[in-house]
Amino acid sequence: MNDAHRRSGRSARRLAAIALFLALAQKAGAEPGVTGLNTLKRSFSAHGAGLADAYSGVSGGLQSLGYNPAGLCAARAPEIGTSYTHGLADDHFSAATYAQPAGPGIAAAGLAYYDAGSIQLNLSDGTNEKRKAQQDWVGMAAYGIELGYGLAIGGAGKFFRSTLAEEASATGQAFDIGGLWASPVRGLLLGGSIQNIGPKVKYESEGDPLPMTSRTGASYSRRFHGLEELGFGFSRFQASTDAIKLREERWAFASAVEMSMPLFEQGLVALRLGYIFNRDSDNLTVGLGLSDRRFKFDYALRLKQSLNQVHQFSFGIRL
Numbered sequence: 001m002n003d004a005h006r007r008s009g010r011s012a013r014r015l016a017a018i019a020l021f022l023a024l025a026q027k028a029g030a031e032p033g034v035t036g037l038n039t040l041k042r043s044f045s046a047h048g049a050g051l052a053d054a055y056s057g058v059s060g061g062l063q064s065l066g067y068n069p070a071g072l073c074a075a076r077a078p079e080i081g082t083s084y085t086h087g088l089a090d091d092h093f094s095a096a097t098y099a100q101p102a103g104p105g106i107a108a109a110g111l112a113y114y115d116a117g118s119i120q121l122n123l124s125d126g127t128n129e130k131r132k133a134q135q136d137w138v139g140m141a142a143y144g145i146e147l148g149y150g151l152a153i154g155g156a157g158k159f160f161r162s163t164l165a166e167e168a169s170a171t172g173q174a175f176d177i178g179g180l181w182a183s184p185v186r187g188l189l190l191g192g193s194i195q196n197i198g199p200k201v202k203y204e205s206e207g208d209p210l211p212m213t214s215r216t217g218a219s220y221s222r223r224f225h226g227l228e229e230l231g232f233g234f235s236r237f238q239a240s241t242d243a244i245k246l247r248e249e250r251w252a253f254a255s256a257v258e259m260s261m262p263l264f265e266q267g268l269v270a271l272r273l274g275y276i277f278n279r280d281s282d283n284l285t286v287g288l289g290l291s292d293r294r295f296k297f298d299y300a301l302r303l304k305q306s307l308n309q310v311h312q313f314s315f316g317i318r319l
Contacts (some may be wrong), residue, residue, distance in 0.1 A: 037112040037162055037201045039136040040174060041211050041246070042066070044083055044095045046314040049300035050275025050287015051256035054242040057191035057217030059152075059180060060288055062099040062316065065108055065142060067215065068155030068178035072106040072144030075099040083314040090117035091133075097140075105145030109155075112138040134266040136162045142176070150182035158196070164203060169218040174198035174210050192216040209247060216241035233261035234271070244276075260289070267292040272300075294318045 023260030044066035048055035055067040062079045064071025078100035085093040097110035116134035137160065163169040168222030193215045200207030219240035223227040238258040245251050255272030263269045272287030287300040296316040302307055 013130075017019070028049065037136065037160060037170075037172075037208075038211055039112070039138060039162070040158065040160070040196045041092070041213065042085065042093050042112070042114070043300075043312065044097055044110060044112065044314075045081065046083060046287060046298035046300040047272075047289060048303065048314040049085075049312045050274065050285055050289070050298065051240055051258065052254040052270035052276045052285045053244065054217060054230035054240040054254040054256045054274060055216035056178065056242050057180070057189050057195050057219040058240055059182075059189060061106075061221075062108060063314075065097055065099075065110055065156070068180060068191050068217075069108075069142045069156045069176055070144050070152045070191065070193070072099060072108050072142060072154055072180040073146050073152040073180070075106045077103065077109070078319040079316055080319065081314060081316040083312065085310065085312040087310050091115060104144070105143055105154075108140075108142040108144075110138075110140040110142075112136075112140070114138075119165070131166045132163070134162065134164050135166075136160060142177075150184075152180045153288075154178050154180075158198075160201075160204075168203040170201050170203045170207075172198060172201050172210075178215075187221040189219045191218070201245055212247050214245040215242050234259040236260040236268075250278060252279045256285070258287075258289075263290065264292075 014025050043053060045063040047060060047063045048067055055064065058064065058071060059074040060071045061075035062081045065150050081097040082094045087093065092111065093114045095110060095112035097108065099106055099108035114136040115132065118130050119133040121131050139159045140156055142154060142156035144152060146152045148300050152185060158174040161169065161171045172195045176193060176195045178191065180189060180191040182189055195213040196210045197212055200209050217240060219238060223239040224235045229291060235244045240255045243251060244254060254274060254276045255296045256272060258270050258272045260270035268291050270289035272289065274285040276283050284303040285300060287298065290297045299316045300312045301309060
């Protein structure tokens, strides 16, 4: 009888943890029951976040890791990146990434951690305590290679562990594939990726599909020397756009622009503005970037309609 009571108590706690997960999904504006482990959708870099995630057509090197693994081919030297996101309430997301040339291509690895904060758990078996609402760990390994004729391809494997209310847990894997093409038009890149391909994530007997995402995008970069001669500082421009489809959700369309100018002798300062169409929240993003030959700092702000704003910072070092 005591064993039966203990099993019943554990089952109740697990069910409460699942209910908590659904409540958190509703709080964050996601569709509960449609996808699981939304941590896999988070950006590893404030650069892409400041461009409204319109990044699948950008050759961003290490910053492409969370959007299109083919963009890794721009990492010509070893590079380390870190990122921190302060989101809704007291939740936060942090990541560390690394890329370096390896053989004919570029290899990369990353580790990310998500903490949804604490919540008071009150159960029918008398349990009344404060616990971590959700904790996710995600490890990633990726590789990108140039095939010639301006074409690059890449792939990434992700391995995750997720825990709800320190009670129910799930592990699994997901995969990304992508391609990027430098067109004959100078400065024009076309890209696309499919992210988070894998089996359902299961905390109990039933599971939810992973947030599989399809991206198709383009970017165009140009430097206006005439503006520099006229003394106008912001003379380098990049425009990017993405069509984004998250499994059963409707298509969203993101567009962004980046303007940059020289800073001191070898540095750059960049201002970014992006907008996501056909999405209920996170429509407008703004960003700032500072970089030189070795160091890179980026900041992004996601302006939400009804909840707290989301701030993301990232820092990179070229070795």
